[in-house]
Amino acid sequence: MDPLFRWAGSKKKLLSSIKDRFPKEFNRYHEPFCGSACLFFDVLPKNAVLSDMNEELMLAYRQIKEVPGLVYDHLEAFEVNKERYYEVRSLRIDNLSLEARAARFIYLNRLCFNGVYRTNKAGLFNVPMGTKTGKMPTRDVIEKYSLALKNAVLLNGDFGGILPGVNRGDLVYLDPPYSKPEGRMRGEYGPNSFHFDDIDRLITTLEEIDRKKAYFILSYSDCEIIRSALKQKWNVENISVKRHVAGFSAHRRIVEELIVSNFSH
Numbered sequence: 001m002d003p004l005f006r007w008a009g010s011k012k013k014l015l016s017s018i019k020d021r022f023p024k025e026f027n028r029y030h031e032p033f034c035g036s037a038c039l040f041f042d043v044l045p046k047n048a049v050l051s052d053m054n055e056e057l058m059l060a061y062r063q064i065k066e067v068p069g070l071v072y073d074h075l076e077a078f079e080v081n082k083e084r085y086y087e088v089r090s091l092r093i094d095n096l097s098l099e100a101r102a103a104r105f106i107y108l109n110r111l112c113f114n115g116v117y118r119t120n121k122a123g124l125f126n127v128p129m130g131t132k133t134g135k136m137p138t139r140d141v142i143e144k145y146s147l148a149l150k151n152a153v154l155l156n157g158d159f160g161g162i163l164p165g166v167n168r169g170d171l172v173y174l175d176p177p178y179s180k181p182e183g184r185m186r187g188e189y190g191p192n193s194f195h196f197d198d199i200d201r202l203i204t205t206l207e208e209i210d211r212k213k214a215y216f217i218l219s220y221s222d223c224e225i226i227r228s229a230l231k232q233k234w235n236v237e238n239i240s241v242k243r244h245v246a247g248f249s250a251h252r253r254i255v256e257e258l259i260v261s262n263f264s265h
């Protein structure tokens with residue numbers, strides 16, 4: 001199935017290239033930078049752990065999984081128009097029930113500019129309403145996603161937190177935000193988002209997954225630093241993808257992406 005959320009950096013276009021590289025069999029599936037989790041929703045593994053540092057995203061998944069009907073009741077109450085969008089955006093999450101927070105997240109995700117999740121310094125969502133927006137999901141759709149999430153443990157936090165749960169024969173798919181040394185500091189996905197300085201920590205995490213005899217697949221943009229850090233150890237392949245740069249269709253171009261894995265397929 002398609003992912004429920006629109007998400008910057010979604011791997012929809014790389015889906016088959018990544019799926020083709022999955023091991024034939026694996027135990028538990030882990031996706032520590034899950035975002036819209038398009039791989040998870042496509043493959044629907046029987047036993048999975050999804051996590052992301054975006055608290056509202058993971059709260060929405062949890063509420064959809066546990067109480068889809070209540071989430072839908074709140075969602076239905078938010079009319080789709082510009083005035084209401086800015087009202088819903090300005091709601092303080094601390095004053096909302098968990099179901100209402102999840103409904104607010106779904107609503108804003110469907111209507112905001114390009115499905116981008118950006119907050120201001122105070123952590124408040126500040127993306128304007130988009131022009132090409134999605135329709136609100138129906139009750140049936142929310143229930144379908146609830147079922148799909150039944151086999152997934154949903155965690156919120158930094159990618160490093162998954163390591164204790166990874167065991168021999170598991171598969172970890174990692175899709176960190178692309179970050180360059182000269183890139184803006186931690187803007188795209190929130191204040192503590194993965195940044196170039198975290199690459200050493202990412203490589204240590206890959207080494208640890210490998211030491212546990214679990215499989216990993218990493219997607220990253222093609223850059224020399226990551227290539228030279230990884231080439232000696234693991235399989236590094238590059239593929240070309242047509243991408244929107246900075247979310248604007250006028251800035252579409254072909255970019256090279258890396259797929260790194262610690263096993264042959």
Ligand SMILES: C[S@@+](CC[C@H](N)C(=O)[O-])C[C@H]1O[C@@H](n2cnc3c(N)ncnc32)[C@H](O)[C@@H]1O
Pocket residue numbers: 007008009010011012032033034035036037038039051052053054157158159160175176177178189192193194
């Ligand atoms: C490129 S997106 C993942 C896209 C996803 N594969 C999809 O198909 O939608 C990167 C994700 O990493 C999350 N993220 C950023 N820094 C993180 C960190 N330090 N630990 C865990 N997740 C992080 C962001 O919130 C974002 O959802």
